[in-house]
Amino acid sequence: MTDAPSPVVDDPDTGGFWQAAQRDMLAIQWCEACDLPVHLPRPQCPRCASDGLAWREVDGTATVYSWAVVHHPVHRAFPVPYTVALVALAAHPTIRLVAHLDGAPPLREGQRMRFFTRSDAAGVLLPQWAPITDSAEGV
Known part of the structure; x- marks a missing residue:
């Protein structure tokens, strides 16, 4: 199997997102003048x-x-089946990010997800999402 491509962590437009991931953090671009979250980065x-x-x-x-x-x-770096999801940030629901999940997990609209990072073959930490399961959710 071939390794998946790694992101360009010093890209001038999206580098802040990838650099935050290297610190196990999720970051969004923000306007310092009017306090607007700016996504997609520009x-x-x-x-x-x-x-x-x-x-x-x-x-x-x-x-x-x-x-x-x-x-x-x-x-070939992405064996099937896999799931591509669009997740809306809980604190900023108009900001939606793409998620890649292995297999075909049982998802439902509104299901809670959590951010984490996973290292790729080159050692770059990649943002990932996983379903939050707890008894209160009934999942």
């Missing part, structure tokens, strides 16, 4: 046009917004 705030953007750590809990189970292999 060079200026879409609200006030400020270029004063910074990366801030955010809470690593989310809920499942949507998902699809992939059965057709597109890259």
